[in-house]
Amino acid sequence: MQGVPLVAYLSLGLFMFTVGTVGVIMRRNPIVIFMCIELMLNAVNLTFLAFARYMPAKVPSAMLPEAVMSGQVMVVFVMAVAAAEVAVGLGIIMAIFRLRDSVDIDEMNLLRG
């Protein structure tokens, strides 16, 4: 799709990342906090793909194929890390729930000094 400027994609990515950050700070439900982290990861993925397509930096034309692929491959790795992170994180939440019968993030202060 031609005719969409790079900043349109970057603005959407920035907005989603900001909403994710605000959610992580504001919410007390750890599952929603996890969802907000996923939102931030997706915003970064969108930014990677947008940069991979538009390539605004002064990449010489001979190196363009590899430079283009680096953005795509990075998104593949982000998705792999996100999948592992969600599996382990939700396991931890389940373990905490069995231990405490509550998942309120403000009551998790055992590691406080």
Add this chain to the structure above:
Amino acid sequence: MPFSLPFPITPELGVFAAMAGVAALAAVGVVFFQDAVRSALCLVLNFFVLAFIYFTLSAEMLGITQIVVYAGAIMVLFLFVIMLLNLGATSAIKEKLDAKKYVGLGLGVVMAMTIAVQVIPALASSTTVRAPDGFGSPQAIGRSLMTHYVFSFEVASILLMVGIVGSILLAKRRL
């Protein structure tokens, strides 16, 4: 005209704006719905629309992966845990109205402004696509993963295996 955009307004921009609006509204819904199930459904919508935005970036492979991995697997896991912990509307955690909310909103706005004034003016004139055709195809990504990035690819497989083992260990009541 007092101010003019550095890029032309095209029909494609309208299509993108529609999809971006839905994605942005869904993102806001994730944060501001009290019910965790509604947040999760908003997140599914967001991931789904984002997959179509990936298609417009001609990253077909990653768009399909987005639907399969995120909107499919990861969100099913989220909904499964929400149902399992019974965190529906009746037992939703009461959100207190304290200073944290305003501080969070303020910090978010400040962060967005800081990044926006740095990035957007510098890149506002970039409208030409420099990537070659077919760069988002499965063949291109597979070739890249198996040649240039093969070491990172193997490390990612180890990470996923450790993740599987760790989540099983955490989920088991007693070893």
